Amino acid sequence: MTSVELTPPEAARWAARAGLRLAPDRHGAVAATAEHITAVVSVLRELDFGDTPPAAAYRAGEEQRDAAV
Numbered sequence: 001m002t003s004v005e006l007t008p009p010e011a012a013r014w015a016a017r018a019g020l021r022l023a024p025d026r027h028g029a030v031a032a033t034a035e036h037i038t039a040v041v042s043v044l045r046e047l048d049f050g051d052t053p054p055a056a057a058y059r060a061g062e063e064q065r066d067a068a069v
Contacts, residue, residue, distance in 0.1 A: 011034060
């Protein structure tokens with residue numbers, strides 16, 4: 001996946017395409033937030049969850065309490 005920075009005008013265009021009205025003074029903030037979300041998602045995609053059981057396998061209340069860290 002290539003990383004191309006989202007510009008404020010592009011953020012406004014994507015918001016308009018989604019049917020959202022975005023005030024001009026918010027374009028920069030929305031672009032920065034989208035960039036941050038993209039960065040977080042790219043880090044999560046790099047994680048190896050191979051041995052992690054699915055959430056349905058977790059039973060709340062059945063875990064052992066242990067003060068040792």
